[in-house]
Amino acid sequence: MRRLLLTTMVGAALLIGLHEIFQPGASSRASSQAAAMPARDLGTSAAPDAQAEAAGDARTVEPDENNVATATTATTSTTSATPTRFELIVCHGKLIGGPRVLRVEAGDRVAISVRSDVAEEVHLHGYDRKLEVPAGAAATLEFIADRSGRFEYELEHSSVVLGALEVRPHG
Amino acid sequence: MRVWLLLTAALFAADAQAHSFGQSYALPIPLWMYLYGASAALLLSFLVIGFVVTARSAERNQQRHCVLEVDDRSAAWRRLVMLLQVLGVAALSLCIVCGLVGTQLPNDNLNMTLFWIAFVLGLAYLSALVGNVYARLNPWRALIDWSSRSERSTLWRGRINYPQWLGCYPALLLYGVFIWLELFSRITPRLLSWVLIDYSLINLVGAWLIGRDAWFRHCEFFGIYFGLLSKIAPLDYVPAGPRWRVELRQPFIGLLDEAPDHFSLLLFVLFMLSSTAFDGLHETEPWVRGFWVNVYGLLTPFTGNNIVETYALYQWLYRLYQSLGLLLSPLIYLAIYLVFLRVASALTRQRMALAEMAVRFAYSLIPIALVYNIAHYYALFVAQGPQLLRLISDPLGRGWNLFGTADWLQQPMLVSMGALWHIQVGLILFGHIVSVYLMHAEALRLFALQRRALLSQLPMLLLMLAYTTIGLWILSLPITSQSGPG
Numbered sequence: 105m106r107r108l109l110l111t112t113m114v115g116a117a118l119l120i121g122l123h124e125i126f127q128p129g130a131s132s133r134a135s136s137q138a139a140a141m142p143a144r145d146l147g148t149s150a151a152p153d154a155q156a157e158a159a160g161d162a163r164t165v166e167p168d169e170n171n172v173a174t175a176t177t178a179t180t181s182t183t184s185a186t187p188t189r190f191e192l193i194v195c196h197g198k199l200i201g202g203p204r205v206l207r208v209e210a211g212d213r214v215a216i217s218v219r220s221d222v223a224e225e226v227h228l229h230g231y232d233r234k235l236e237v238p239a240g241a242a243a244t245l246e247f248i249a250d251r252s253g254r255f256e257y258e259l260e261h262s263s264v265v266l267g268a269l270e271v272r273p274h275g
Numbered sequence: 276m277r278v279w280l281l282l283t284a285a286l287f288a289a290d291a292q293a294h295s296f297g298q299s300y301a302l303p304i305p306l307w308m309y310l311y312g313a314s315a316a317l318l319l320s321f322l323v324i325g326f327v328v329t330a331r332s333a334e335r336n337q338q339r340h341c342v343l344e345v346d347d348r349s350a351a352w353r354r355l356v357m358l359l360q361v362l363g364v365a366a367l368s369l370c371i372v373c374g375l376v377g378t379q380l381p382n383d384n385l386n387m388t389l390f391w392i393a394f395v396l397g398l399a400y401l402s403a404l405v406g407n408v409y410a411r412l413n414p415w416r417a418l419i420d421w422s423s424r425s426e427r428s429t430l431w432r433g434r435i436n437y438p439q440w441l442g443c444y445p446a447l448l449l450y451g452v453f454i455w456l457e458l459f460s461r462i463t464p465r466l467l468s469w470v471l472i473d474y475s476l477i478n479l480v481g482a483w484l485i486g487r488d489a490w491f492r493h494c495e496f497f498g499i500y501f502g503l504l505s506k507i508a509p510l511d512y513v514p515a516g517p518r519w520r521v522e523l524r525q526p527f528i529g530l531l532d533e534a535p536d537h538f539s540l541l542l543f544v545l546f547m548l549s550s551t552a553f554d555g556l557h558e559t560e561p562w563v564r565g566f567w568v569n570v571y572g573l574l575t576p577f578t579g580n581n582i583v584e585t586y587a588l589y590q591w592l593y594r595l596y597q598s599l600g601l602l603l604s605p606l607i608y609l610a611i612y613l614v615f616l617r618v619a620s621a622l623t624r625q626r627m628a629l630a631e632m633a634v635r636f637a638y639s640l641i642p643i644a645l646v647y648n649i650a651h652y653y654a655l656f657v658a659q660g661p662q663l664l665r666l667i668s669d670p671l672g673r674g675w676n677l678f679g680t681a682d683w684l685q686q687p688m689l690v691s692m693g694a695l696w697h698i699q700v701g702l703i704l705f706g707h708i709v710s711v712y713l714m715h716a717e718a719l720r721l722f723a724l725q726r727r728a729l730l731s732q733l734p735m736l737l738l739m740l741a742y743t744t745i746g747l748w749i750l751s752l753p754i755t756s757q758s759g760p761g
Contacts, residue, residue, distance in 0.1 A: 108326070111322060111323075111325070114322060118318055118319065118322065123315075125311075126307045126314070127307060127311070128307055204756045230300050230689060231686075232685065232686045232687070252691055252692035253302055253689060253690075254302050256298060256756070267756045268756050271302075272302060273692045
């Protein structure tokens with residue numbers, strides 16, 4: 105029993121020690137995540153333009169050639185008053201314009217604007233939000249991404265998944 | 276027949292988009308956590324070996340305490356058994372009926388959540404906690420038991436002898452088909468009901484053909500699945516003549532009790548592990564791009580570049596690619612397993628045949644299969660499980676409110692990603708440690724090794740490390756929404 109206790113304590117110390125070694129520090133966290141992402145995502149990387157455009161009231165994030173749009177906030181404020189905008193274009197039940205993956209940080213204000221040729225309903229899972237899009241016009245869904253995770257959004261009527269909103273946690 | 280029709284229809288159905296039921300909302304684990312997990316697994320393994328090596332005896336852990344002894348014929352026991360049987364059959368009937376007459380929206384029909392979350396996931400975890408309750412809850416077994424009550428019943432005695440060399444391969448086959456349906460067909464509530472009806476028919480025909488006992492021992496795959504998991508539990512239900520003994524034991528130690536008696540059980544355990552791993556892999560970017568970029572690039576010289584024309588062909592090929600991945604996944608795990616065991620065998624200079632050795636260590640893999648299952652499905656279980664409270668008031672999705680809970684939990688309960696990642700890595704590390712421990716305990720017992728023969732145990736450690744690293748790696752891969760070339 106004593107041996108078990110000793111082994112468990114050494115194990116716990118090891119786990120905590122390793123955790124401290126591997127966990128990126130607060131200041132380098134953003135850069136290590138941004139650096140890690142290209143290594144893992146096979147070419148989908150944080151668009152460098154996004155950081156340069158961070159200043160300004162309404163930011164529109166352009167997707168890179170792999171259809172991933174990442175919003176990197178230059179400031180470290182937890183709730184940003186300026187929403188991160190994404191523009192999606194849907195035609196014949198398929199996404200023909202706009203990014204497939206929307207990446208934001210928890211706490212960001214998000215505005216997803218959808219334009220469709222026919223009247224459709226876009227359903228964002230997880231947040232359980234619905235957006236009615238009239239035929240031939242655009243509609244915008246605005247909310248605060250307070251929950252982290254990966255949330256698919258789909259066209260409700262045709263049950264077609266358009267893409268996903270990825271909210272990464274702070275830090 | 277209907278099963279085959281369903282399978283073919285599902286195979287050629289319009290391109291199935293990502294399932295709207297069964298979303299786990301989980302983000303991949305960050306790179307640093309993956310590296311942390313892998314290094315922690317490595318170092319902790321050495322710690323465990325050190326612990327085992329200085330142990331006095333592994334036998335002492337196998338003490339059991341009898342908690343309760345019940346007479347088979349006592350009224351209370353019979354009532355309990357009857358209650359569990361009724362519960363099982365009622366749940367099955369409820370699933371079937373709700374799927375046939377209720378709404379086809381997966382999140383609003385009780386049967387999807389009741390089956391996929393409460394039964395497939397929930398009962399698995401319950402079995403690992405409290406033992407083999409499914410033995411009594413099994414609705415198909417209950418139906419067969421009820422219909423063989425009369426003295427003259429020979430219905431389930433079996434018409435042909437079960438060929439013993441088949442082992443549990445029929446169960447493995449059914450399990451494979453089940454996972455394939457789960458991953459690749461558009462399961463709607465109605466389709467689920469039909470699958471359950473078909474499976475019920477298979478059970479009845481099978482039990483009629485080879486006999487009830489042989490059927491449930493070798494072919495009813497849920498029984499084997501839950502039975503394997505229940506070996507982890509600290510509670511064991513042991514028949515002792517006319518009585519039943521409820522015994523308390525250390526968790527996980529039940530896995531050392533006996534080895535599987537057939538190679539098919541090793542494959543079954545490997546499939547438990549590999550199917551969960553493949554479920555995690557099959558919608559990740561590297562895997563999907565592997566087809567739409569690499570395979571597509573290889574084949575376009577032959578089929579032409581016009582995706583509009585060749586779309587149907589490539590969708591069919593994509594489904595083939597995915598299906599082959601699922602089919603080959605246990606074989607890849609088996610190959611890794613055999614390689615490391617071969618090395619271990621050479622180092623310990625054993626005479627035992629590789630196949631026999633492989634079978635002896637099979638059950639030590641069950642802890643990693645379980646923790647990987649929990650890690651992979653945790654977010655889904657937490658999000659969708661509590662929805663049962665809402666769904667029992669409105670099982671058919673018609674706006675009823677039978678128990679007043681229909682307004683509860685309109686939004687799913689979400690786990691924060693930070694917490695989820697730590698839970699996932701923590702669970703995998705825990706399962707890894709347990710599996711390393713069990714493998715070594717078994718090796719010590721099997722090979723009657725000198726305690727200092729550490730070198731011979733290094734390949735087994737590396738085997739577990741390989742499985743754990745693969746598991747963590749899959750968890751760290753980005754998920755894609757891609758469904759076409761480019």
